[in-house]
Amino acid sequence: MPDPVVTKELTKVYKEGKIEVTALKSTNLILEKGVVVGLFGPSGSGKTTLLSMLGCILRPTSGSLNIFGNEVCGLAEEDLPRIRREFISFIFQGFNLFPALTAYENVILGLKMKGIVGEDADKRACYMLSEVGLKERMHFLPRDVSGGQRQRIAVARALAADSPIILADEPTGNLDQSNGRKVMELLKHMAASQRRCIVVATHDNRIMDLIDRVLYMEDGSIRQEKRS
Amino acid sequence: MFYVALRIILYDKVRSLITLLGVVFAVSLIFNQVGIFLGLMETSSVIIDHTPGDIWVTAKNNKNFDYSLPFPEYFYNHTISDPDIQSADKLIVAWGVIRQLEGGNEQLEIIGFNTDTGVGGPWEMMEGSPRDLKNGNFAIVDESAMKRLGRIQVGDYRDVLSRRVKIVGISRGVKSFTTAPIMFTSYELAQHLVSYVGSQSTVFIVAKVKPGVRPETVAERLGKRLKGVDVYTASDFSMKTRMYWAIETGVGFSFMLTIVISFLVGMLIVGQTIYNSTMEHIKEFGTLKALGASNMDIYKIIFSQAMINAMTGYIVSLIITIASVKIYELGAMVMVVEWWINLMVLGLTLVMCMAAAFVSVRRIKSIDPAILFRG
Ligand SMILES: Nc1ncnc2c1ncn2[C@@H]1O[C@H](COP(=O)(O)OP(=O)(O)OP(=O)(O)O)[C@@H](O)[C@H]1O
Numbered sequence: 096m097p098d099p100v101v102t103k104e105l106t107k108v109y110k111e112g113k114i115e116v117t118a119l120k121s122t123n124l125i126l127e128k129g130v131v132v133g134l135f136g137p138s139g140s141g142k143t144t145l146l147s148m149l150g151c152i153l154r155p156t157s158g159s160l161n162i163f164g165n166e167v168c169g170l171a172e173e174d175l176p177r178i179r180r181e182f183i184s185f186i187f188q189g190f191n192l193f194p195a196l197t198a199y200e201n202v203i204l205g206l207k208m209k210g211i212v213g214e215d216a217d218k219r220a221c222y223m224l225s226e227v228g229l230k231e232r233m234h235f236l237p238r239d240v241s242g243g244q245r246q247r248i249a250v251a252r253a254l255a256a257d258s259p260i261i262l263a264d265e266p267t268g269n270l271d272q273s274n275g276r277k278v279m280e281l282l283k284h285m286a287a288s289q290r291r292c293i294v295v296a297t298h299d300n301r302i303m304d305l306i307d308r309v310l311y312m313e314d315g316s317i318r319q320e321k322r323s
Numbered sequence: 324m325f326y327v328a329l330r331i332i333l334y335d336k337v338r339s340l341i342t343l344l345g346v347v348f349a350v351s352l353i354f355n356q357v358g359i360f361l362g363l364m365e366t367s368s369v370i371i372d373h374t375p376g377d378i379w380v381t382a383k384n385n386k387n388f389d390y391s392l393p394f395p396e397y398f399y400n401h402t403i404s405d406p407d408i409q410s411a412d413k414l415i416v417a418w419g420v421i422r423q424l425e426g427g428n429e430q431l432e433i434i435g436f437n438t439d440t441g442v443g444g445p446w447e448m449m450e451g452s453p454r455d456l457k458n459g460n461f462a463i464v465d466e467s468a469m470k471r472l473g474r475i476q477v478g479d480y481r482d483v484l485s486r487r488v489k490i491v492g493i494s495r496g497v498k499s500f501t502t503a504p505i506m507f508t509s510y511e512l513a514q515h516l517v518s519y520v521g522s523q524s525t526v527f528i529v530a531k532v533k534p535g536v537r538p539e540t541v542a543e544r545l546g547k548r549l550k551g552v553d554v555y556t557a558s559d560f561s562m563k564t565r566m567y568w569a570i571e572t573g574v575g576f577s578f579m580l581t582i583v584i585s586f587l588v589g590m591l592i593v594g595q596t597i598y599n600s601t602m603e604h605i606k607e608f609g610t611l612k613a614l615g616a617s618n619m620d621i622y623k624i625i626f627s628q629a630m631i632n633a634m635t636g637y638i639v640s641l642i643i644t645i646a647s648v649k650i651y652e653l654g655a656m657v658m659v660v661e662w663w664i665n666l667m668v669l670g671l672t673l674v675m676c677m678a679a680a681f682v683s684v685r686r687i688k689s690i691d692p693a694i695l696f697r698g
């Protein structure tokens with residue numbers, strides 16, 4: 096079984112007119128199952144850029160990216176949704192939930208994007224929402240629950256489909272300490288029990304203890320690595 | 324995806340209501356314009372279309388039903404002598420003046436027809452009968468003329484041109500594009516009344532072909548044989564009259580323009596609201612893409628929104644339109660509502676809303692991942 100993520104000399108250069116910004120410099124990385132990886136580093140160090148490329152929503156400038164044995168860089172734009180559908184889920188700082196849909200419906204829609212529908216989707220949504228502690232609020236609209244609960248809906252959406260890779264950008268950025276911790280604990284629990292590969296880009300040092308492998312980024316490169 | 328679109332629409336009630344109003348405004352206007360226009364067209368050829376006859380002989384270069392010049396009556400014999408013609412009647416359509424009871428004059432369209440066959444005469448009577456016109460200075464006026472001429476009752480006398488005529492009947496549904504009041508008389512009386520027609524002339528010859536003969540063939544042959552007149556099939560003459568009023572008066576163009584403008588206004592309103600809604604949901608749509616949705620999945624949501632806007636707007640407009648047919652009838656106007664018009668407007672509405680959605684679709688195509696990550 097290949098590793099979830101293998102990158103070789105992965106590089107991203109943003110071009111804005113004549114100015115070129117190298118947001119990620121020749122990065123080599125292997126990510127394993129069952130591990131929570133934390134991307135730390137100052138603002139502008141390239142955390143989001145790396146995460147976007149791992150999630151196949153941003154095209155690398157050069158280098159290679161391999162997801163469970165699939166070489167992604169050579170794929171056409173039309174082929175990327177298939178990779179994302181099969182392997183990847185996201186959690187965002189801003190939750191990105193449909194305000195018009197209930198917690199349950201948001202999760203169901205996420206599942207639908209993964210090709211999971213009907214009874215199976217219903218079962219998974221109910222299970223996941225109770226896992227994140229929202230059993231009672233399943234049929235609430237996002238505006239009717241707290242920020243922490245909203246992020247937990249997003250977590251449920253990301254986790255419901257068994258995607259082996261979960262990418263989270265500042266998942267605790269809009270949450271207070273205790274809610275942030277709860278979300279991280281949930282992710283860690285998932286990583287351990289379901290052997291998923293979880294990558295969290297964050298500034299939040301308070302959750303450092305819940306991270307298995309810390310990658311410290313600076314200026315588009317990984318400068319330090321620490322495993323606990 | 325349809326469900327998601329529906330939920331988005333139901334969630335943002337104010338925006339959806341504005342969109343609905345916009346669509347209803349545009350579509351009702353289109354319905355109205357198409358209906359009134361076709362009503363006018365129908366009116367303009369209503370007499371031709373109700374006259375039993377396959378072939379119309381008219382003066383040379385004659386442009387329409389209402390303004391037709393006389394030609395010699397002997398063409399009647401030329402027409403009736405054609406082996407494929409079964410019967411023929413002369414018909415006068417001419418302009419005269421009627422004296423109002425309270426003084427003043429009103430222009431009026433006089434139709435003189437053969438009272439024995441009734442060809443070219445009224446087809447629906449409220450009072451009296453076309454046969455009552457025989458042998459005397461008798462006339463039938465149409466109900467629709469009352470607005471211009473004041474209350475007219477059977478038994479009244481009115482001064483028409485040089486003569487005093489007695490009203491012997493009231494017809495219904497006879498109108499003209501010119502909106503002039505219409506009066507029926509016998510062929511002979513019309514000839515006497517309208518001096519510019521003259522005693523040896525007619526304005527039309529309306530003929531029937533024998534069973535199994537194509538009117539087109541006969542019209543073509545007669546047209547070649549009879550010099551100095553034009554020969555049409557009834558449907559061609561009807562169309563020619565409609566086209567004259569639609570095109571030569573610019574009426575068709577102005578209706579068309581209103582329809583195009585309504586269409587564009589509707590498209591703008593729908594396009595605007597769908598675009599705003601899409602931009603507001605761009606993060607969510609982007610998230611769906613990140614989870615594996617193809618562009619097509621998201622297009623479906625956007626097009627479903629457009630579709631819902633179109634259908635609700637259309638249905639409300641249709642109801643309004645059907646209700647307003649009655650109101651138009653009160654004003655003696657005809658608005659045509661038929662299944663094929665409804666279908667056409669439905670198509671137009673769908674095209675309008677779908678086209679409006681295309682602007683939004685283009686935004687989905689290349690979602691910048693940066694959008695997703697902004698807190
Ligand atoms: N779309 C873009 N176009 C041009 N430059 C970009 C773009 N996105 C990011 N950059 C630049 O790339 C570099 C890395 O940005 P990135 O967003 O990956 O940093 P980050 O570590 O996520 O920062 P933060 O902690 O503030 O989220 C920065 O210098 C940024 O200005």
Ligand SMILES: [Mg+2]
Pocket residue numbers: 142143144264296696
């Ligand atoms: Mg970032």
